[in-house]
Amino acid sequence: MNNPKRYTITAALPYTNGPIHIGHLSGVYIPADIYARYLKLKDKDVIFICGSDEHGVPIKLKADKEGVTPKEIVDRYHEMIKSSFDRFGIHFDHYSRTTNPTHNSTASDFFKKLHDKDKFIEKETEQLYDPEAKQFLADRFVEGTCPKCGYEEAYGDQCENCGTSLSSQELINPKSKISGSKPVKKTTKHWFLPLDQYEDWLNEWIIKDHKNDWKPNVYGQCKSWIDEGLQPRAVTRDLDWGIQVPLENAEGKVLYVWFDAPIGYISSTKEWAEANNKNWKEYWKDEDTKLVHFIGKDNIVFHCIIFPIMLKAEGSFILPDNVPANEFLNLEGRKLSTSKNWAVWLHEYLEEFPGKEDVLRYVLTANAPETKDNDFTWKDFQARNNNELVAIVGNFINRVTVLTHKYFQGHVPEYKDLDEASIKALQLLNQHPDKIGDKIETYKFREAQNIWLSLARAGNKYLAEKEPWKSIKTNEQETKNTLYIALQISAALAVLGRPFLPITCKKLYDILKLDDGITWNDITDKAEYLPVGHGIGQSVHLFTKIDDKTIQKQQDKLFQNTDDKERIDHKPVKKAIDFNDFQKLDIRVGSILSAKQVKGSEKLLELKVDMGFEKRTIVSGMAKHYRLDQLPGKSVLVVANLEPKKIMGIKSNGMILMAENAEGLSLVNVPENAKPGDIVN
């Protein structure tokens, strides 16, 4: 869309079950913030909207696990996320949350309107139901044995052990994670959005109309979905955490989190409009408004297919003009993982690198996963800080300010009869606003930032060619000309860098004593930003070097975190033994003849075991895991040469091998054809 009257920019609502990490920042929030800041510097009418996404099953699960209410969970992370964005310089016009009343009514009304317009299909389906907790179970609330690999703690939607995706109905021995009881099948009614009815429209709107202006990864993914054929999708769930379905006979049903979340953009806008005396409808219903969603690639289907269908079905809303989704960021060669704690967390970075907010912004933009997955490494972070921010940008500014103070008492010198190199430098400078702006407007943020850096490079080169420290001895006017130009370049860097490095550029404005009102358009219109005679402030280093020790510390921390996590999962292997030690063991197959409880003991059973060559009495601590009647006839592995020992007054001759995990003990399986007395080695 060319020359829109206003812009509505949204950034994916962070899901409030954890803090923000660098992946979120580089994929979504930094590009969105750059885009919004840029447009504001161009004096456009822009709102930048976000908020916390606080409903859905994972939050409910986490709350249950911690024994607190979902509200406590979302309050915790909402505050944390909001304040770290704030400190980091992601500047939303409004940051809301989906548990706010405005959102509740907005989402509820939206659903109702679609219902009234007959846009849904009502369908009854069979779902697993927990009779004890009296509620339907979302897939992730069900646990059981994976039919593929036999892993006993597979979730209803996916087995974490072998990775296959499942439906909760396929699980063997399903168990409710709420009450532990065995779920039963029960029918339940839900509302479906018939996505398939919009295929023709999507073909027109995306496949045809956005072939050239959407990013290949986004367009390709949409095409893939549409070509595969869309299915009606349930937009309600049986759950007690979310927005109530606003209909009769819908108790215990809420809007599916993916239905209510994008509506959060709208309700957040409403709150902003109310607080600022604006009309929210202009930002969502006026054809001259450009709507842009910044998201990660995991959200493409919702923002390009489902939400637009919702908006289309509702009828009065505009559609997104673009959805510049990014790919994923890796960390030191591995995928980011919250559960493995393989991440750089924003709130920790802010604590550990005070005053270096912009460094992270810069590096994440320079290395943003715009066209493919990318890798963040601490070494690269250090290199970009030291070689680009410190050496190119900071150094240039410092050179110019120091020279200006040294030769001209901190005032912008007057210029006369500029030579060719100086005129060229001015021309180059004047091209930069448009060059950078064009890249930002086409969502090429890394390139835009790089062009900005190249201006500082050009500045350094210009100084090297003009050598004002030499000319001052022979030709003062030449030195004046040179520093006049160099100062204009410095000012341009301050203005043009604002979308990328807002905190640093504020500092630079202060150093140059630039008027805060000087923005993007001023640079295009006139060549002079710092007039002759203008006094500048003292030089301050904009950036400082980051040493190897600091980087090493971060790398160590990362590996330390993962190690801790793995140590919980796996007990360390015991000290190595030699083969002779192993050979001393005599393990035999035995068969349990009878079992009885040891008097006065909860755990111990007294077993009679047929060893083939003799019958033995063995005391074993399996009473809590096996019933007495399960045991006779079972084959077991016995350490046959273990020194006999009296336990609770009974002489135990040997030990039965069992596997142990968090769930308890289980007998080691013995093949059916093994006979009592067989030797195991």
Next chain:
RNA sequence: GGCGUGGUAGCUCAGUUGGUUAGAGCGUCGGAUUCAUAACCCGGAGGUCACGAGUUCAACUCUCGUCCACGCUACCA
């Protein structure tokens, strides 16, 4: 398995509708310089453009196949 995106110098990435010796930054090696946070500036080396076929006068660019990474999706004997 199907679909999508990507696979270009040691590293991170550009490469416009197929057209002369494939580009940038970092790193590396050499030079120059001192205003500057040993920073800046100049120059050199470094690539069978994942692999294999094909179309073409000409292919990094188009077609087909293979391999790898990531994502989406489906699980049938």
